Amino acid sequence: xxxxxxxxxxxxxxxxxxxxxxxxxxxxxxxxxxxxxxxxxxxxxxxxxxxxxxxxxxxxxxxxxxxxxxxxxxxxxxxxxxxxxxxxxxxxxxxxxxxxxxxxxxxxxxxxxxxxxxxxxxxxxxxxxxxxxxxxxxxxxxxxxxxxxxxxxxx
Numbered sequence: 116x117x118x119x120x121x122x123x124x125x126x127x128x129x130x131x132x133x134x135x136x137x138x139x140x141x142x143x144x145x146x147x148x149x150x151x152x153x154x155x156x157x158x159x160x161x162x163x164x165x166x167x168x169x170x171x172x173x174x175x176x177x178x179x180x181x182x183x184x185x186x187x188x189x190x191x192x193x194x195x196x197x198x199x200x201x202x203x204x205x206x207x208x209x210x211x212x213x214x215x216x217x218x219x220x221x222x223x224x225x226x227x228x229x230x231x232x233x234x235x236x237x238x239x240x241x242x243x244x245x246x247x248x249x250x251x252x253x254x255x256x257x258x259x260x261x262x263x264x265x266x267x268x269x270x
Contacts, residue, residue, distance in 0.1 A: 131265040137219035147191035155233035181206030224268035
């Protein structure tokens with residue numbers, strides 16, 4: 116069985132409900148995953164937007180959420196999660212803080228990639244890493260990967 120990530124709040128490729136954006140409650144959506152390989156020791160979740168600032172002329176990937184050392188048997192995260200599972204760590208998003216930051220595109224409809232990685236190790240020694248620092252620490256340890264995309268445009 117291949118590793119999968121999804122949300123009960125929106126379909127893959129579908130529109131992210133306003134509740135999970137800067138125009139709503141700005142809380143994290145419920146996420147579920149399955150098919151985690153037996154050799155996985157930890158999971159990493161990265162949510163980012165490659166369409167910033169304008170999908171017609173993207174200049175950078177904006178990072179919304181960085182989580183690591185999630186337990187392989189956790190099964191997912193509840194909506195508006197505040198207390199992460201024990202042992203989990205949070206990295207810095209592009210607002211310079213930890214925690215979820217919802218979609219808030221300045222112009223156009225953006226894509227938001229929810230990327231889940233299964234690692235053959237638990238990552239030690241990280242303190243509020245950026246996405247780039249986390250990706251560097253993951254190098255050579257990824258045993259499976261899944262992604263799920265939502266879209267959003269301000270109204």
